[in-house]
């Protein structure tokens with residue numbers, strides 16, 4: 001149940017962006033213009049000081065906050081929210097020179113040069129002390145300031161450091177986790193290639209032969225980030241206990257387990273820069289991946305709203321070709337986030353700088369300093385829309401379907417060798433399952449395998465590679481109680497240290513439970529296909545589906561085959577099975593299916609469960625539909641107009657007109673309806 005939290009949901013959508021007045025102190029007339037333009041744009045929320053450390057502490061230990069005092073006061077006068085940043089995202093040049101140990105050491109063991117941002121060591125006591133001091137100064141100075149509404153801790157934490165201090169911390173972390181080297185050697189299968197360790201200091205994280213080590217290194221890296229966040233937050237949480245703390249995430253990322261970092265933030269915030277080019281044949285795929293990420297992040301803290309901290313009002317300067325955002329696209333992108341539970345959408349950046357490498361990055365105010373630009377007007381129009389949409393604030397999203405997305409599974413699968421697990425394969429795979437629900441406007445919750453899934457009607461676990469403690473038991477209890485659990489090839493393969501489960505796959509008792517033994521897995525060239533043919537009279541009514549290049553070769557041990565492979569030496573063997581257990585069903589999908597095949601698979605399941613769809617009506621597959629409370633948000637991710645048929649009675653919230661029986665969305669058009 002999503003409730004207002006902090007500034008989120010408190011009466012208005014947050015709309016604004018990263019604002020860097022510290023770069024304009026010598027031309028205060030532009031700062032005056034900023035406040036006028038902010039008013040004109042209808043924006044209300046600004047993240048300040050993200051990389052401003054040098055402006056506060058030009059000389060070590062000598063702090064100046066005059067400029068920020070003035071800005072904070074003006075923000076308060078205007079009724080704007082300030083999300084005040086801690087400046088650790090970019091350390092002052094003097095600091096990086098004076099204390100080289102705060103700079104990272106790379107994988108080759110080289111200390112990095114003085115780089116501009118995001119490259120500090122996670123462990124350095126010197127850097128931690130400097131951060132603690134500046135954060136304490138900021139919190140003490142602004143603790144009672146009416147404009148201060150949230151802390152923006154650092155910026156997009158990421159990266160690894162291999163300095164002696166970080167390595168010592170790694171060894172300590174391993175010792176705390178495994179207790180003894182003997183235990184670690186056993187669990188990591190240390191006899192392989194003579195990789196048995198006799199001293200913790202021998203464990204080099206760059207050893208790519210040991211997949212258990214690689215998985216643990218990812219875990220450790222995320223532990224370091226979360227730990228640094230908590231370190232930064234100590235003075236903030238002590239001095240300003242009522243001001244929530246966040247740090248901005250970076251969407252889907254191979255190495256960053258945001259589910260772990262989400263545990264230490266008060267509010268989940270994300271940055272997104274999708275490729276929404278409306279003439280892109282893969283536009284729907286991009287839209288699906290953004291929705292997937294939004295649902296994943298929404299579920300980190302299901303009881304609170306989340307917000308988009310950064311997005312771009314126009315073209316990003318780092319993506320080539322640097323294509324302008326086509327009309328409609330920006331509103332569709334923002335409403336999509338709102339539809340998935342966001343209660344704020346902000347930008348990088350409010351005003352484009354005059355110099356340095358992001359000066360041509362999209363901004364609400366460009367170098368013309370004008371409010372007449374297309375981008376400014378688009379943003380101002382969105383503010384007006386948000387005023388009409390405040391009824392959405394605090395509304396719920398209800399999902400009867402859950403998908404398990406688990407970083408441990410992703411890393412275990414990725415690092416095991418011999419698996420169809422190139423970069424992002426795990427994500428692509430899961431998103432294909434998700435897409436079939438997206439296309440129908442069926443809301444999906446997404447979370448890792450530790451989360452309780454007992455309340456859902458349908459749970460899908462693509463590539464549930466790693467079986468963590470208690471998960472197999474919870475799957476069994478869920479199905480016995482009446483749930484439908486769908487699991488794919490490459491599931492139940494390994495334990496938490498990534499050692500293969502013995503006794504035939506899927507392990508952990510799931511072989512018996514699914515009534516099937518997956519003996520082998522055939523991994524062919526991408527592009528290879530095999531028809532997967534429904535068994536006559538199968539209960540899902542499956543016909544012929546397109547099986548792709550990954551095929552679990554299995555034997556029935558009690559399950560009922562729903563479809564079999566029609567080619568190769570395993571022709572006739574089960575590709576999709578169901579085992580009826582208790583009141584529920586355990587479905588095993590051994591074949592990697594294309595999206596059309598997944599549609600065919602889930603169609604009858606959706607129908608049998610009577611799953612609720614966002615829209616009472618029908619929309620083309622390019623149209624995203626999301627439901628929040630009584631509101632339905634629609635976005636057309638296509639360069640063709642889309643005709644949406646409305647069966648239910650709706651009012652078009654943006655025009656206050658009855659919506660009628662048909663709604664035509666322009667290319668990249670969007671709309672918000674409310675049940676009449």
Ligand code: GAL
Pocket residue numbers: 155156271273310316317318348358361
């Ligand atoms: C983000 C970053 C911003 C800005 C932006 C440009 O990743 O947080 O500071 O650099 O990218 O797209």
